[in-house]
Amino acid sequence: MRVGGPADRIITASTRDELIDRAVELWETREDWLLLGGGSNTVVADEGYPGPVLLVRTSGLEIVDDPELGAGSVRLRVQAGHDWDALVAECVERGWAGIEALSGIPGLAGAAPVQNIGAYGQELSDVLHSIEFLDAETYEPRRMLAAELGLGYRDSVLKQGLQGVVLSIDLVLADAAVLTSASSGPVPVSGRIRFPQLASAVGVELGSRVPLAVVRSAVLSLRASKGMVLDAEDHDSWSAGSFFTNPIVSAHFARALPAGAPTFPLGEQEVEPAVLSLDEFNAGVPVSIPEANPDQRVKLSAAWLIEQSGVPKGFRLPGSGAAISSKHTLAITNRGAATAEDIGELARLIVQRVQQEFGVLLVPEPNLYGIEL
Structure with missing residues (x-):
């Protein structure tokens, strides 16, 4: 976001062993410290x-x-500091499917x-096998299977x-x-398209498969149209x-x-089956279809809530360097001279408006340091 003040001290780890050594050294000091990757999902206070x-x-x-893997699968180990989108690009080039819809995500x-990244019908949890984790309690690396990470919508035990x-x-x-044809030869294809907007962009029905490169190109275009691909000029x-999370x-x-x-809806509705005895049915007892569980969880659109609460695209407080994106209501942007406090002020206004209008408390998605909402 190009806001926030400096760190007290910067330490860089370029290898796995160096990352382990530096982390252990910092834990042993008993002082607070921050682990930082690309910083794209982090907002630090002006101080x-x-x-x-x-x-x-x-x-x-x-x-x-x-x-243990079946034919047609490949297990890939990726170091923590590897650029995510570069990884997606290489997998698409090699014909490995499963993360092509996660193209363009920075970091x-x-x-x-950590937050189980996801977009356009794919989530990391769909393909994550395990992680190597350096435990802060034991200072020892250990392998944690995906099932141990409590992966959910933008959530995990790490978060x-x-x-x-x-x-x-x-x-x-x-x-x-x-x-695909006698002339083109074997073409690597995507997983099944599960997101309506992506299906529309590539001109297929939901559930279809298309070439990996086509999905990547479409996702990058969709993200760019929403200001969700990093561009110094935009x-x-x-x-x-x-x-904010939905x-x-x-x-x-x-x-x-x-x-x-x-x-x-999140997952399948769990509904008890309608049951009648044969005698009841023959006697004309009507079949009553039970309603879905009223406590079934559903996901709302944070973008819709924000806009309907009176905060449209491009909204900007007087004198502030921060504004809602002109392309996407869910993004708070730096218009060139914003401070971290400008970002926080606009975020607080949005939270207040949505809560007052709909009774919904929005939760920030980025990691905030020194900024209270």
Whole structure:
């Protein structure tokens, strides 16, 4: 976001062993310190960070020999400091499917499991096998399977307070090709398209598969149209991406929102089957279809809530250097001279407006240091 003050001290780790050594040294001092990847999902106060900052600058990927994998799968180990979008680009080039819809997400691979990154119908949890984790309690690296990480919508045990450092992540991707025509030969294809906007962009029905490169290109175009691809010339991209997560509420609560409020079900509705005895059916007893559980959880659109609360695209407080993106209501942007306090002031206004209008408390998605909402 190009805001915030300096760190007290910068330490850089370029190899896995160096990352372990520097982290252990910092833990042994018992002082507070900050682990930082690309910084794209971080907003620091104008006063800066009052302690050491450890920069993760490891890189590299390798194929892991895993006899438990079936044919057509590849297990890939990626160092924590590897650029995420560069990883996606390489996987697409090699014909490995599973993260192509996560193109254009800024940041580094080690941060991906922290909030279970996701976009356009794919999430990291779909392909994450495990991570190598340096435990802050034991100072020892250990492998944690994806099932141990409590991965949910933009959430994990890492985000909820498990202390340590992600050293690397292991992904299981599909290594498959289909013959699209006699002239083109084998062409690597994507996983099934699960997001309506992406399906529309590539001109196919939901559930279809298309060439990996087509998905990557479409996703990058969609993200750019929303200011979600970093561009030094586009102030709409001077942001931390989506500033708030989409709220998750009960279906009962969602029904009280105004007509037209977008809702997205989480998982399958669990409904008890309608049961009648044969004698009851023959006697004409009507079949009553039970209603869905009123406590079923659904996801709301934070962008819709923000705009309907009176904060439109391009909204800017008088004299502030921060504004809502002109392309996407969910992004708070730096128009060139914003301070961290400008960002915080606008974010607080949005939270207040949405809560007053709809009774929904928006939760920030970026990591905030020294900024209170």
